[in-house]
Amino acid sequence: MSDPHPARHAEREDKRTFLQKLAEFIHPGPDSTDELIETLAEAEDNQIINAESRVMLEGVIRMAEMTAGDVMVAAPRMDLIDIDAPFDALLHLVIETAHSRFPVYEGDRENVIGILLAKDLLKLQRAPELNIRALLRPAVFVPESKGLNDLLREFRGNRNHLAMVIDEFGRTAGLITIEDVLEQIVGEIEDEFDIAADQGDIFGLADQTYRVSGDTPIERVNEAFGIQLASDPDSAGDRAFDTHFDTIGGLIAHAMGHVPRRGEQHVQAGLKFVVLHTKGGAVRWFKVSPAGQGADG
Structure with missing residues (x-):
């Protein structure tokens, strides 16, 4: 059965005014996800939204194209x-x-x-x-x-x-x-193991051991514990000391040969590294102690 009022139906479909149509013709809206994200960046530049809002909105947009x-x-x-x-x-x-x-x-x-x-x-x-x-x-x-x-x-x-x-x-x-x-x-949801970066990356604990972030630079670990990791691999004779590893988490994972799991241990340079917490396939925190000292907590 045909619509007895086709003109009214068309009117309901498009209620934009002439000025709105003209504005959209002159400044068309985004036609793709990338253009929409660029529009959000412009909105941030123009102080319409703040950086946190832009990141979240981008996350919502990109999530629509992601799968489990x-x-x-x-x-x-x-x-x-x-x-x-x-x-x-x-x-x-x-x-x-x-x-x-x-x-x-x-x-x-x-x-x-x-x-x-x-x-x-x-x-x-x-x-x-x-x-x-x-x-x-x-x-x-x-x-x-x-x-x-x-x-x-x-x-x-x-x-x-x-x-x-x-x-x-x-x-x-x-x-x-x-x-x-x-x-x-x-973005990443912090938990009880997460500590702000400006609070440091190596913490002394009451049992004379240390909690060390997996993102801690190897140079920082060397300085804190008086050891020498990331030395010349040819002289060390061990790939685990290769200089292309920037963080202690990356070096230990390479030395173990797999993604470390919570509770696993590895001894290196006279220190025992016990995996306390992992997230996203990377070690977030180690518990570190001299190799002869228990550190399973």
Whole structure:
């Protein structure tokens, strides 16, 4: 059936005034994401918005083109719990990794059967007869191609804060949290291990050990501990001392041959480096002590 009032329909579609149409013809709006981001930069230059607002708005725009696979924690770096692990081992893993949620698997790491909230372990301490299976929350699975906008909407709607990411063959590719998504907008979310850069990078602790940021320049570590890292690799005979590493985190990761995990230890130049905290595939903090001294805390 035809519209009996086509003129009115057209009028509803375009309510712009002649002056608005003329202004848009003279100064057309952005036609692409890059042009829109350039417009935001101009708005900042003109003091219409501040730098923080521009960064967040850019994050929102860029996030619309990103998927779960772009920001997930890859499977090899995931901290998982074995459903059959003894309670003491389970508790140790929870304390060492300091996560609030853990995927739980049975038999094979690919067989994720649920999500365990760290706070729910308190129920086991109060009632040891409880079966850990009763504490598991349902696991949510999303494809690598899942858009971050849609994923954030789902996180907010179902109150889940973690999802398992699967590849095109149905295998576990990694995991993603609501924090991973939000950081694309607001930048890195600081936690209890994060200390402002102007507060320093090496801290003396009460037990005569030191907390050292993974971003600390090697020269700073050398000066603080009276050692000589990053010397000539030919004379040292060890690739771990290669001069192209600028930070202690990069040097230690190279020496270990893999991305360090929380709780792992490495001895170098007479010092024991214990990984305290990792984030985004990099070491955020080490605990450092003489190699003969315990530093597992």
